[in-house]
Amino acid sequence: MKIKRNILFTVIGILIILIIAMALSLAASSFPDGLEKVAEDYGFIDRAVEVLPEGFFLIPDYAFGSVENEYWQTSLAGLFGVLIILTIFAVVYLIYKVTGYKNANRSEDR
Numbered sequence: 001m002k003i004k005r006n007i008l009f010t011v012i013g014i015l016i017i018l019i020i021a022m023a024l025s026l027a028a029s030s031f032p033d034g035l036e037k038v039a040e041d042y043g044f045i046d047r048a049v050e051v052l053p054e055g056f057f058l059i060p061d062y063a064f065g066s067v068e069n070e071y072w073q074t075s076l077a078g079l080f081g082v083l084i085i086l087t088i089f090a091v092v093y094l095i096y097k098v099t100g101y102k103n104a105n106r107s108e109d110r
Helices: 002-027 034-040 070-109
Strands: none
Touching: 034 070
């Protein structure tokens, strides 16, 4: 019973986080970041070089390009950004659990 409650709590928490990410991403500034602003102010923005190919980034310029509405583009970019971070966290956690379990067994054998 306690496990079901923990799973439900976790799922509800993740859903709340995703909703907050979608809402807060709309408040993101459309102004350039600090480095871009300095490059514009000092006139060397035109010397910027593209290092990676055009389609390399998953969410270029924090906009989900397959949707026409700019508000949904930004919200979906926030949603997928959080999902990517959650996925990375889950993979690292699973690796930790697998290796931690093996290390715990080794210490018990001694």
